[in-house]
Amino acid sequence: MEELxxxxxxxxxxxxxxxxxxxxxxxxxxxxxxxxxxTPMPGIADLRNWDYKLLERYKPFYAxxxxxxxxxxxxKCDLTGGKKGACGLGMxxxxxxxxxxxxLIGCSAHTAHGRHLLRKVLKIVGxxxxxxxxxxxxxxxxxxxxxxxxxxxxxxxxxxxxxLEEQIAxxxxxxxxxxxxxxxxxxxxxxxxxxxxxxxxxxxxxxQIVAFDLPKGDPDAPLVEIGMGCVDESKPVxxxxxxxxxPSVAVMDYMSDHGLDERIEVAGICCTAIDTTRYSQKAKxxxxxxxxxxxxxxGVADVIMVDEQCIRADILEQAKRIHAPLxxxxxxxxxxxxxxxxDSVDDIVAILTSGKEPGVVILDPVKAGEVAVRVVxxxxxxxxxxxxxxxxxxxxEYVTMCQNCDANCIVACPQGLPIGEANKAAAKGxxxxxxxxxxxxxGCGRCEQVCKKHIPIVxxxxxxxxxxxxxxxxxxxxxxxxxxxxxxRKVGAxxxxxxxxxxxxxVGCGNYPNGxxxxxxxxxxxxxxxxxxxxxxxxxxxxxxYRDKDGKTLxxxxxxxxxxxxxxxxxSCVSNAHxxxxxxxxxxxxxxxxxxxxxxxxADYILNRVGACGVAWGAMSQKxxxxxxxxxxxxxxxxxxxxGWKYRRAxxxxxxxxxxxxxxxxxxxxxxxxxxxxxxxxxxxDTYQEAIPLIARLCFRPTDNSMGRQxxxxxxxxxxxxxxxxxxxxxxxxxxxxxxxxxxxxxEYLRILKEEHGWGIDLEAxxxxxxxxxxxxxxxxxxxxxxxxxxxx
Amino acid sequence: MTKKEDVKTTRHTGKTIDTTRHATPFxxxxxxxxxxxxxxxxxxxxxxxxxxQRPLLIVGSQIHDKEILERVVTIxxxxxxxxxxxxxxxxxxxxxxxxxxxxxxxxxxxxLCDPSWHGLDKxxxxxxxxxxxxxxxxxxxxxxxxxxxxxxKVISIDKYYHPNANISFxxxxxxxxxxxxxxxxAQLPKVKKNF
Numbered sequence: 001m002e003e004l005x006x007x008x009x010x011x012x013x014x015x016x017x018x019x020x021x022x023x024x025x026x027x028x029x030x031x032x033x034x035x036x037x038x039t040p041m042p043g044i045a046d047l048r049n050w051d052y053k054l055l056e057r058y059k060p061f062y063a064x065x066x067x068x069x070x071x072x073x074x075x076k077c078d079l080t081g082g083k084k085g086a087c088g089l090g091m092x093x094x095x096x097x098x099x100x101x102x103x104l105i106g107c108s109a110h111t112a113h114g115r116h117l118l119r120k121v122l123k124i125v126g127x128x129x130x131x132x133x134x135x136x137x138x139x140x141x142x143x144x145x146x147x148x149x150x151x152x153x154x155x156x157x158x159x160x161x162x163x164l165e166e167q168i169a170x171x172x173x174x175x176x177x178x179x180x181x182x183x184x185x186x187x188x189x190x191x192x193x194x195x196x197x198x199x200x201x202x203x204x205x206x207x208q209i210v211a212f213d214l215p216k217g218d219p220d221a222p223l224v225e226i227g228m229g230c231v232d233e234s235k236p237v238x239x240x241x242x243x244x245x246x247p248s249v250a251v252m253d254y255m256s257d258h259g260l261d262e263r264i265e266v267a268g269i270c271c272t273a274i275d276t277t278r279y280s281q282k283a284k285x286x287x288x289x290x291x292x293x294x295x296x297x298x299g300v301a302d303v304i305m306v307d308e309q310c311i312r313a314d315i316l317e318q319a320k321r322i323h324a325p326l327x328x329x330x331x332x333x334x335x336x337x338x339x340x341x342x343d344s345v346d347d348i349v350a351i352l353t354s355g356k357e358p359g360v361v362i363l364d365p366v367k368a369g370e371v372a373v374r375v376v377x378x379x380x381x382x383x384x385x386x387x388x389x390x391x392x393x394x395x396x397e398y399v400t401m402c403q404n405c406d407a408n409c410i411v412a413c414p415q416g417l418p419i420g421e422a423n424k425a426a427a428k429g430x431x432x433x434x435x436x437x438x439x440x441x442x443g444c445g446r447c448e449q450v451c452k453k454h455i456p457i458v459x460x461x462x463x464x465x466x467x468x469x470x471x472x473x474x475x476x477x478x479x480x481x482x483x484x485x486x487x488x489r490k491v492g493a494x495x496x497x498x499x500x501x502x503x504x505x506x507v508g509c510g511n512y513p514n515g516x517x518x519x520x521x522x523x524x525x526x527x528x529x530x531x532x533x534x535x536x537x538x539x540x541x542x543x544x545x546y547r548d549k550d551g552k553t554l555x556x557x558x559x560x561x562x563x564x565x566x567x568x569x570x571x572s573c574v575s576n577a578h579x580x581x582x583x584x585x586x587x588x589x590x591x592x593x594x595x596x597x598x599x600x601x602x603a604d605y606i607l608n609r610v611g612a613c614g615v616a617w618g619a620m621s622q623k624x625x626x627x628x629x630x631x632x633x634x635x636x637x638x639x640x641x642x643x644g645w646k647y648r649r650a651x652x653x654x655x656x657x658x659x660x661x662x663x664x665x666x667x668x669x670x671x672x673x674x675x676x677x678x679x680x681x682x683x684x685x686d687t688y689q690e691a692i693p694l695i696a697r698l699c700f701r702p703t704d705n706s707m708g709r710q711x712x713x714x715x716x717x718x719x720x721x722x723x724x725x726x727x728x729x730x731x732x733x734x735x736x737x738x739x740x741x742x743x744x745x746x747x748e749y750l751r752i753l754k755e756e757h758g759w760g761i762d763l764e765a766x767x768x769x770x771x772x773x774x775x776x777x778x779x780x781x782x783x784x785x786x787x788x789x790x791x792x793x
Numbered sequence: 794m795t796k797k798e799d800v801k802t803t804r805h806t807g808k809t810i811d812t813t814r815h816a817t818p819f820x821x822x823x824x825x826x827x828x829x830x831x832x833x834x835x836x837x838x839x840x841x842x843x844x845x846q847r848p849l850l851i852v853g854s855q856i857h858d859k860e861i862l863e864r865v866v867t868i869x870x871x872x873x874x875x876x877x878x879x880x881x882x883x884x885x886x887x888x889x890x891x892x893x894x895x896x897x898x899x900x901x902x903x904x905l906c907d908p909s910w911h912g913l914d915k916x917x918x919x920x921x922x923x924x925x926x927x928x929x930x931x932x933x934x935x936x937x938x939x940x941x942x943x944x945x946k947v948i949s950i951d952k953y954y955h956p957n958a959n960i961s962f963x964x965x966x967x968x969x970x971x972x973x974x975x976x977x978x979a980q981l982p983k984v985k986k987n988f
Contacts, residue, residue: 061903063934064941067826080828080941091941411821411964416929450821513928645899645934652903656911684899686879686931687854694897725886726895 033150037598040148041163044170044192050600051188051633053784054607057660058632058651058681060187062095065648069094072177087177096186099625099649101175103193104168106626109309110574111164111200113244114207116308116330118157120246120365121211127155130206133216135484141584141595142202142577146195148597154210157203164203167196187649194629195599201627202577209481212249214278214571217487219561221480221569224277226285226544227472231267231300236380238372239301239324240268241292243309243573245275247329250369251305252280264376269295270310271537271572277478278571285476287545288538289620290510293443294462296322298469299388302380303352305372308332310509310621316359322388325352325375326359329368337361345370353378390456390463398460399426399434401453408450409457414643415440415513419447419457426464434464439515476544477555479536479571483582485589487562491532492590496609498708500564501715502699503532505579505636506539508616508624511643516542518641518688519617523554523567525692529715530564531699536576538618540569573623580634583610599634600785607635608663608782611699611712613678614638617691619647628682637678637698639691644684651681655730661773663702666781669789674702674782675733675773689723697728702782706739709776714742732757736776738768803972810835810972812962819929819953819964825937830949830961835973838923838948838960839980842873845921845946847912848988851898851935853927854879860967861926864974869893871978872986876901876913878927898927902935906943918945925951925974933957950977 039046069085070076077085084090089097130151132139140151147160171189174180180189208214215221231237240248248268255261266283268276269292273285286295289310296304296315299322306315308330316335319326328334340348340360345367351357352375362368390398404420413419417440422433438461447457462469494500504526512518519535523543527533533554535543544553558567562582570578587593587605595602606612614631616624619640625647628638632651640647654660655676662671677700685691696716704712713734720728732753735741741749746766754761759771783789801810816832818824842848850873856865862884869875869891877885878898885893894913904910910918922945924932929951936947936957949961952970962973 059903061899061906061938062942063902063938064825065934065937067828067937067941078827080826411817411819414820414930416819513931642928642931645931650899650903652900654904654907654910656904680900683897684931686898686928689880689883690854690878690897720895723883724880724895725883729895 034594034596036148037594037596037601039599040597042146042599043167044174044189047192047195047599048188050603050785051191052184054191054632054651054681055184055187058653060096060183061650061652062092063645063648064091064095065646067091089181092183093181093186095648096183096190097175097180099647100171100186100190100193102622102647103190103197103626103629104172104175106621106623107193107197107200108168109623110197110204110626111161111168112332113308113574114157114200114204115161115165116244117204117207117211117246118154118161121207122154124366125211127153128210129153130156130210132482135217135486136482137485138585138588140202140206141581141588142199145584145595145597145599145602146199151206154207157207160199160203164196164200167192190629191633194626194631195633197623197626198577198580198630198634201574202581204574205481205571205577208245208275212245212279214275215478215480217482217484218480219559221478221560222281223475223477223555224281224284226287226474226476226541228286228291228295228298229470229472230284231286232265233300235263235265236302236376237265237267237300238376239286239295239304240266240272240276240307241270241304241311241315242307242330243271244307244330245272245279247305247307247365247368248272248276248283249279250365251372252276252283254369254373256280258373260373264373267301271574272307274479274537274540274572281478285541288510288516288541290441290443290516293318293445293458297388297459297462299386302383303327303372303376305329305368306333309623320358323383323386325379327368327372328359328361329363329365331363334361335359339363341367345374349374349378353382389466390459395460395463396427398455399423402427402455403453405452408452409447412446412450414442414444414446417441423460431464434461435468437461438465438468439517440512442511472545474544474546475553475556476541477560477569479540479569479575480560481571481575482578483562483585485585488582488585488589491563492586494564495586495611496590496703498611498701498704498712501529501531501611501696501708501712503534503579503582503610503612504695505576505612505614506533506535506543506617507537507576507579507614507627508539508618509620510538510542510618511620511641512618513642513687516545519543520546520554521688522615522617522692522695525719526695527554527558527565527567532562532564532566532568533558534562534568534570534579536570536579537573539615573627576627580631583612583634583636586610601788603633603635604783604785604788607784609701609703610636611701611704612636613695613698615691615695616644617641617688619644632681637681637683639695639698640682640684641691642684642686650683652683653679653681655679655733663782663784664786664789666783666788666790667779672780672782673773675700675736677701677734692723693720693728700734703780705778706737706776709734709736709740710742713740717742732759732771733773735768736772736774738766739776801976803968806968808969810969810976812965812969812973814963815965816954816961816963818956820933823930823933823956825956829956830954830958832954832963833960835950835962835976836980838950839977841946841948841960842921842923842977843980843982846988847917847919848873848921848923849876849913849919850874851876851878851901851922851924851927852881853898853932854881855928856881856926857884860971864971864978865926866891867978868981870985871981872988873981874913874988881926898931898935902938905939905945921946921948923948923950925949927951929953950974
């Protein structure tokens with residue numbers, strides 16, 4: 001089509017007759033709100049230089065979970081012993097390829113979630129303006145950073161989603177047979193997927209915040225009940241499971257419009273639960289993914305409504321077992337059910353309440369909401385006589401049947417729990433060992449499938465732990481959403497200087513090595529030590545289940561501000577984009593760095609200055625893989641629990657290799673030997689006792705001032721002594737001078753430096769004469785990027 | 794093949810100490826590939842450990858039980874350096890005569906794969922790693938790394954069958970496990986050896 005150039009002039013429209021004018025689109029001139037950086041909407045290779053900087057220091061480290069490749073018909077290929085597959089790919093690259101695919105799955109889940117939300121909310125609420133309130137000017141830090149777009153209304157996310165979808169397709173293509181051959185370049189691609197994931201999460205959460213008026217960074221967001229014991233079984237109960245809140249919002253709206261708020265319980269599992277309570281505090285949270293099977297089996301739910309992600313694939317079978325109708329509301333999880341989207345509500349209600357069909361698909365969320373509310377009132381009455389918990393007689397019969405053969409259930413259990421021994425004790429009348437399995441059990445049900453006696457082991461454990469289950473009632477502050485710009489102004493300096501010793505970001509799933517209490521312990525320890533503790537997703541929920549001696553949960557005891565000694569529930573999985581956002585805002589607001597399309601510089605800033613550490617203690621899903629990769633690319637290390645090794649790849653520093661720890665001083669381009677700070681990018685710990693000092697260690701940054709380093713060293717050494725019974729063997733390498741030493745133990749530490757590490761120490765003058773890697777320099781402007789050296793400007 | 798003369802019995806219960814039985818992955822899906830550990834009797838493990846030039850014993854968060862801890866200490870007293878992963882160190886703090894180092898096992902595995910690493914005692918890398926008392930799946934993954942990315946020989950003297958090791962015991966009951974550890978210890982030098 002030829003382009004029509006019309007010079008600015010007066011056009012007489014009246015003169016035009018019988019002319020049809022089609023305008024394809026109007027390009028508005030964008031306000032020049034910030035100078036565009038070098039990498040707006042980066043492609044696969046655009047941030048490769050930054051990735052390689054990270055990968056040179058934090059070497060990818062592989063723990064093959066499977067030593068073969070079965071992706072194509074050349075295979076299966078045996079990759080052990082240095083062998084390559086038929087396509088030429090070796091073990092390291094195959095592991096990296098697998099991680100890239102996992103990150104892409106996770107990234108796709110968040111991005112597709114955002115796309116789905118946008119489509120639905122544009123229909124339901126229209127194209128709303130993005131107004132995050134007076135405390136937030138940087139409304140979408142990741143969107144600005146990665147795409148260079150400053151979104152002003154919901155539809156401004158359309159080009160952001162188009163960018164994401166294109167990049168995901170390009171990355172997925174790279175994993176095809178006969179594409180990438182380098183493990184390092186696959187790692188760069190995994191980082192890219194992780195970064196895209198962070199952007200997809202921000203888009204998704206901002207859409208739902210704006211569309212449904214969820215809290216916009218409210219430190220005093222209300223408290224709601226959480227736990228398997230908080231649901232009132234005397235009322236009809238709708239159980240919502242998943243991560244996409246739109247149908248649950250429709251449920252709450254329909255109830256509200258029809259005066260049913262107090263007559264029906266809406267309880268949720270996983271992030272849909274968190275997001276529903278952000279919308280309406282009438283809803284309750286059952287808990288995280290680990291509670292899913294157990295709560296469903298308890299039979300409390302009269303209707304189960306699912307949306308997307310982290311739903312049991314056999315949810316239909318489980319729903320049938322308790323005679324609760326299932327409503328599937330998202331085309332990503334349809335379970336073979338009939339699509340009734342276009343049927344009348346009356347017809348669908350009749351189908352579900354008569355039991356003609358065990359469940360239906362309803363892809364119109366508003367209709368699904370109405371159906372759920374109408375159906376639950378009927379099914380509740382019908383289900384009143386049903387008993388889903390085992391009777392005492394059934395329980396006794398089952399535990400007595402168990403031969404404690406140990407051959408199958410323990411081996412099938414991901415945690416290796418001693419089920420047989422516990423059954424044996426229960427058969428003799430002691431149910432305590434069985435009840436003690438409730439929390440460490442991840443609720444997968446693999447044990448039942450292999451039991452030779454067909455004992456419903458999940459039900460048996462549930463029965464034994466019923467008193468605990470009924471009393472499981474915590475309190476959680478509803479997801480507050482982003483960190484306010486005003487909060488960043490307050491904490492920016494102490495964070496960068498280190499006097500607020502760190503941001504501890506507890507995120508992710510519920511695949512814990514030893515139950516939910518570990519995340520409570522970790523959060524409590526760091527809150528008491530005045531770190532900023534932020535939580536999202538399953539971690540945020542599980543930390544809310546426990547109370548201190550005064551009966552207070554973490555969210556009741558600690559304020560919800562973004563400040564030292566506070567505990568914040570940021571929100572659901574997609575909300576953890578706001579944790580990236582907070583770090584980016586430190587660079588933008590405190591350091592006045594331009595963030596627009598300027599990813600590498602901001603990541604470099606965060607790596608060297610912002611003492612933050614992610615903790616994904618129960619990381620399980622592919623989303624957790626992409627979340628961690630995204631956090632890592634922006635310069636924040638992550639500690640994972642022992643199951644996290646199964647992701648196959650970590651990023652580990654070698655503190656004993658000096659050349660790995662050299663950075664530039666941006667003032668003059670000189671090279672500076674630094675301490676290993678942070679030492680690793682992605683590392684697993686075995687127990688919470690090991691994790692806690694490790695997390696404290698990963699909060700060190702090269703730019704800590706002496707006061708900040710003192711604070712961080714104090715915690716690192718205290719925590720190591722408290723949990724491991726020993727001072728860490730590497731604490732001395734973080735000491736740059738006597739001013740870095742904690743005052744209370746300065747003499748003791750100087751003596752250790754002299755006697756155990758051979759440093760030159762003047763004990764009388766309390767001075768360090770020789771030994772440190774470098775001296776403290778208040779003006780040190782650490783960077784890993786040559787282009788940021790000022791003399792080059 | 795287990796030789797008849799190698800088979801011993803537990804001291805108190807008289808059960809046969811055959812550590813080659815039940816040699817299937819303790820975590821049922823943990824089938825890594827075509828190459829899996831050979832199940833051996835404890836004397837074999839003990840002899841290999843005793844012959845190593847630079848052995849390292851890695852223990853983890855499952856050693857706090859008195860019976861197990863005693864055996865960790867005994868092996869350490871025979872001169873084998875110990876890497877205490879997880880929170881194992883907490884139970885070893887009073888054992889001043891042992892050469893024990895608190896480690897993060899993930900980082901340790903990476904270091905072990907680096908031939909230029911100077912070791913926990915600055916005397917160089919190791920030629921053999923033995924381990925037990927570590928969370929099963931956690932241990933399994935570390936040795937998957939050593940199996941595929943190092944030349945270090947890995948022997949599992951754990952209660953569970955570890956397919957990624959060079960040699961391993963099968964899945965054992967507690968009494969057989971402690972008896973097997975005693976058989977391993979019996980092969981070590983009676984006096985402290987400087988490895």
